[in-house]
Amino acid sequence: MRLAILGAGDVGRSVADLAGEYDHEVVALADSTSAAVDPDGIAVADVLERKAGGDPLGTGSPDDVFDTDYDVLVEATPTTLGDAEPGFTHVQRALEADRHVVLANKGPVAERYEELRALEADSAGSIRFEATVGGAIPVLSTIEDCTPQAVTAVRGVLNGTANFILTRMAAEGLDYEHVLGEAQDLGVAEADPTFDVDGTDAALKFVILANVLADGGFSLADATVEGIQSIPGSALDLAAEDGRTIRLIGEATRDGVRVGPRLVPENAALAVTGTRNIVQIETRHAGSLHSSGRGAGGPETATAVLSDVGRLPPL
Amino acid sequence: MGNAPESGDEDDPDAETDGGLRAYTVRLELVDEPGELLRALAPIADNGGNLLSIHHERGNITPRGHIPVEVDFECPPDRFDDVVEGLRDAGVNVIQAGAEHYGEAVNVVLVGNLVETDLSNTLSRIEDEADAVVQDLSLAAPEGTDGISSARARLAIDSGRSGDVLAAIRSIGTDKELTVVEPLLGGEA
Structure with missing residues (x-):
């Protein structure tokens, strides 16, 4: 497949870097200001080197991407809330041109799911978005394999930053502010960790899961979301007295989405430690399935993107 | 379900739960007089309760000079309130009823x-x-x-x-x- 990649952050760059291993060709890579476009395939290593040096990716403008001949648009621009722009328009343009789209950007799938599906229905192309939920962990493809109708609920930990902070607080008896600072020093938490610690990032993922289970109907506004900022170290100490701990847990069912700090047994499958993510898929006929792994990171998320590309039918 | 013959319960058809019996514990305080224990147990049996065990703490007199007694019995859930009422009507001091009710x-x-x-x-x-x-x-x-x-x-x-x-x-x-x-x-x- 010929890939056109929008977004040259960790994920977009890793997709470009790894595409060759999966026998795909990168015909365009764009960030918000410039683009490298070549119908015969861009020289990925050179382009990435330019990006690392702070130079423009290429001589083209980001808009040129849509004029080149590609099979799959990889939407890896930053997640935006509300109208989910410009990601949504990118997907729209590709679908209207009868191209496939693989998203790593959560915004359009969480906030405008029904519109995406309507555009897909009128297009020869299709959309996939495994990378939006749980990074490298195969969550959506597992649900697809079980068939969404047979899945009754999905629960789990889908934010590594919040999980790291809670793990460290419990292990060291430290308070939130202290551990957050440490996480920022380690590069586990971003300079502005708001969406990670207030539950928004996890909520977007569980909204996407609810949309898949119920075939649409949910956006972030429908989710009940609480973060971990108000959890002191003493709360984790008290939980530990009783063999429990606190994790930022999300739940998606056909009835709704809820994300918040919850008490779970210390030895429970969902009480993963550090930046690890886990999902529990509750099925009607086969009990619960658990998948755990790295929920973020460039190469990890790019793996999910490229797995999706591999599942697409030829155009 | 309400007309199941064994139910025999006309005012609350939902009261029967599997088998219809549930275990309860009541804690009583009895005056230290002969015949008092027997008198206290009568309302339980009279109201359909089946005695399971009686723990009579003779050595553990309360500050008011009473003897604490813990009684385990089973009965249909809808009869439990009648048992407690029967005990109280008989002048028995019920200090805790139905702790086992909390499951x-x-x-x-x-x-x-x-x-x-x-x-x-x-x-x-x-x-x-x-x-x-x-x-x-x-x-x-x-x-x-x-x-x-x-x-x-x-x-x-x-x-x-x-x-x-x-x-x-x-x-x-x-x-x-x-x-x-x-x-x-x-x-x-």
Whole structure:
């Protein structure tokens, strides 16, 4: 497949870097200001080197991407809330041109799911978005394999930053502010960790899961979301007295989405430690399935993107 | 179900649960006089209760000079109130009835200005509004009583009511601006 990649952050760059291993060709890579476009395939290593040096990716403008001949648009621009722009328009343009789209950007799938599906229905192309939920962990493809109708609920930990902070607080008896600072020093938490610690990032993922289970109907506004900022170290100490701990847990069912700090047994499958993510898929006929792994990171998320590309039918 | 012949219960067709019997414990205080124990047990049998065990703590006289007795019996759930009423009508002092009635325990952690928002009122509201019994409480206030503190409470609740109980506690938490950390129910956590 010929890939056109929008977004040259960790994920977009890793997709470009790894595409060759999966026998795909990168015909365009764009960030918000410039683009490298070549119908015969861009020289990925050179382009990435330019990006690392702070130079423009290429001589083209980001808009040129849509004029080149590609099979799959990889939407890896930053997640935006509300109208989910410009990601949504990118997907729209590709679908209207009868191209496939693989998203790593959560915004359009969480906030405008029904519109995406309507555009897909009128297009020869299709959309996939495994990378939006749980990074490298195969969550959506597992649900697809079980068939969404047979899945009754999905629960789990889908934010590594919040999980790291809670793990460290419990292990060291430290308070939130202290551990957050440490996480920022380690590069586990971003300079502005708001969406990670207030539950928004996890909520977007569980909204996407609810949309898949119920075939649409949910956006972030429908989710009940609480973060971990108000959890002191003493709360984790008290939980530990009783063999429990606190994790930022999300739940998606056909009835709704809820994300918040919850008490779970210390030895429970969902009480993963550090930046690890886990999902529990509750099925009607086969009990619960658990998948755990790295929920973020460039190469990890790019793996999910490229797995999706591999599942697409030829155009 | 209401006309099942063995049910024999016309005023509450839903009262029968599998087999129709449930175990209860009542704690009584008896005057130390001959025949008093027998007199206290009669209302239980008279109201359809089946005695399981009697723990007669003769050596453990209460400050008021009474003898505590713990009685386990089973009866259909809808007859339990009649048993307790029968005991009281017979002049028996019932100090605790139906502790075994509470079938499940849930843990919650509360976080916030617990002292300033009157922890004891918070707990009585949980008992009243969520219909739960606080069995155990631990408090951690590392910043002192006027700062943010945490409390873990173990609550005894009726089986199958955890969803309602937690919803009630959530709304008390919202009222008092406390963070309620609920247990994760459902699924194999």
